[in-house]
Amino acid sequence: MKRIIFAVLALLPGLAMAAGASVQLDKADYDLSDKASLQRGATTFMNYCAGCHSTQYQRYNRVAEDLGIPEDLMRDNLIFNGAKVGDLMKSSISEKDAARWFGASPPDLTLVARVRGADWVYTYLRSFYVDPTRPFGVNNLVFPSVGMPHVLEPLQGTPRLEQETRLVDGQEVHETIGIKSDGNGEMTNEEYDQTVLDLVNFLVYSAEPVKLERERMGFWVLGFIAIFFIFTVLLKKEFWRDVH
Known part of the structure; x- marks a missing residue:
């Protein structure tokens, strides 16, 4: 219980920083009863997120049981850091390396969907765009000055801001109307949105496995x-x- 409280407190500063972004959140229509979606979300998380982020308040074998994944399949295909199937789901990166590479250790994501909300996470993962001024070359509409790379870019393609120019009191004003991928990703826009929704579904499950x-x-x-x-x-x- 103490660890969970500390995790929530650790996420609160980031929540306060992100609260200032006046972006309309998209609805995440997740379904915790959809085992196929949860399995796809777990696969996406382990392949693209678990290298830096942990969900250390759950165990591999518990996730495998809840999501209907055979333990041998979980062990052989979804555990990449040499952990045992009964271990806690910790990230592959050490805190020392994370602090040196990113400036701070990436937060644990066990409770992120509960603290920020599923809609926030869903919109955040679909709001990255190219920004050469940032250290990783990307920024985020929901979380301005984001400090992480767009790890799902190979799936989505390179996302760029769509802006329109209009005159306000005789001056040109550039207004953001959305984000559009250049189409060089592995997925279509619809497939990418579904992949993000599956990932959010898994994170909602992680935040409260006994919700149903x-x-x-x-x-x-x-x-x-x-x-x-x-x-x-x-x-x-x-x-x-x-x-x-």
Whole structure:
């Protein structure tokens, strides 16, 4: 529990920094019951994100069980740092190397979808654009001056800002109207959006693996309370019937 609290506190400064971006967030229509989507999201995370980011509050074998992935398949195809299938899902990069290369250690992403929200993560991953002034050559509309590279660029292609120029009080103003890939990625725009949605789905699961079970249990609890309430009312009427 202490580790989870520390993880949330560690993410709060970044949340405050990103709060200033006035960007309309896109709706992430994730589905935690879609095991195929979760499996694709886990594959994307392990191939493109786990090199720097960890989800160290969950274990490989628990993820494999929840997502319907055989343990041998998880071990042979989704674990790249020599970890055992029962280990916590820590990143491949050491904190010392991360601090030297990026200036700070990349945050753990176990709770990112819960802290920032699925819509934020979904929009963020689709809002990178080319910016030669930045250290990694990219910036982000949702998180200006972002300090990470666009790791999904091979899939999306090179994203560039689309701007239109209009006159305001006699002066030209450049207004951003969107981001468009140059089409040199491995995926179409629709395929890339689906890949990002699958990744967000996995991160939402990571933030609360028992969410579906909790919601199912909640219906049973509400049903029990409703039935118990009926018996309570009947008992009250019976008890007070002969009281004058």
